[in-house]
Amino acid sequence: MTTHPTRTAAVAAVDVVKVYGRGDTAVRALDGVSVGFGRGRFTAIMGPSGSGKSTLMHCLAGLDTATSGQVLLGGTDLTRQSDKVLTRVRRERIGFVFQSFNLLPQLTAEQNVTLPLDLAGRDVDRELLDHLVGVLGLGDRLAHRPSELSGGQQQRVALARALVSRPEVVFADEPTGNLDSRSGAEVLGFLSTCVRTLGQTVVMVTHDPVAAGYADRVVLLADGRIAGDLDRPDGATISAALRDLAGAR
C-alpha cells in the first residue's frame, strides 16, 4: 500500500473546501484542494488574483477554518481544534513572515526576534540565534530599532523571528512585496539558505515569478483548485505556466 503524500507532509490540505458567505453571494474560494508540503522544502503558491492563494495559506496556518476537508499539521487535524488550541498551535508550531514586516517599533531588532519565545516562556536557543544572525547579516544591527533599519533589514529581522523557534512550518505571505528588487533578492536568498541549512519547511504565497524561482516547488492555483505543480522551475517556466493559466480563463 502506498502512503498518501499528504499524510507524510509537514502540512497538508485534504479535499479542503472554503466557502465565504451564503446563498446567492456565496464564494467558493477553495473547491476541493488536496496538497501536501514536504518537510524541509521551500514551496511557492502562485495563481491569478482571486484564485484562493491567501485562503489556502490561512487555512493551512490555522488562521481561517475550512468549510469541509482536513488540514493536517504533523499529526494534528486543525479543522477539529478549538480557537484556543489553534492560537497555541500558531504560537508554538508555526512561523509567519508578512509583506509588512510587523515588527514592534519600540523594541530592538534582537528583542523583536526573541519576543515570541519570551512571551511563550521558552528559552532562546542562542546557538540557533547566532547562526541566524550570521546568515542574515544582522550582527551589527541587533541593538537598532526598526525605524533605524532598511526595509530589507527589517524583513531579515522578521525572518529571524519566524525561524528562531524552529517552527514546523514558516508561512510567508508576499515577503518581498514591500522591498526593492535587490533587497527582495537578498531576503529570498537568505530564506533559501535557511531552508537548506536548517531543514526548515517554508510555504510562500507570491505573485512574483522571480521570487517563486527561489523555491524548490511551485504549486499553482486557479479558481480554488490545484492547476499545476512544478518541480524546481526557473522564472521563465513559471511565467509561462502563469500565462497559460491566465489564457485558460
Ligand SMILES: Nc1ncnc2c1ncn2[C@@H]1O[C@H](COP(=O)(O)OP(=O)(O)OP(=O)(O)O)[C@@H](O)[C@H]1O
Ligand atoms: N473574507 C472574505 N469574504 C468573502 N469573500 C472572500 C473573503 N476572502 C476572500 N474572498 C474571496 O475568495 C476568493 C479567493 O480569495 P483569495 O484572497 O484567497 O485569493 P488570492 O489568490 O489570494 O488573491 P490575490 O492574489 O488577489 O491576493 C476571491 O474571490 C475573494 O474575493
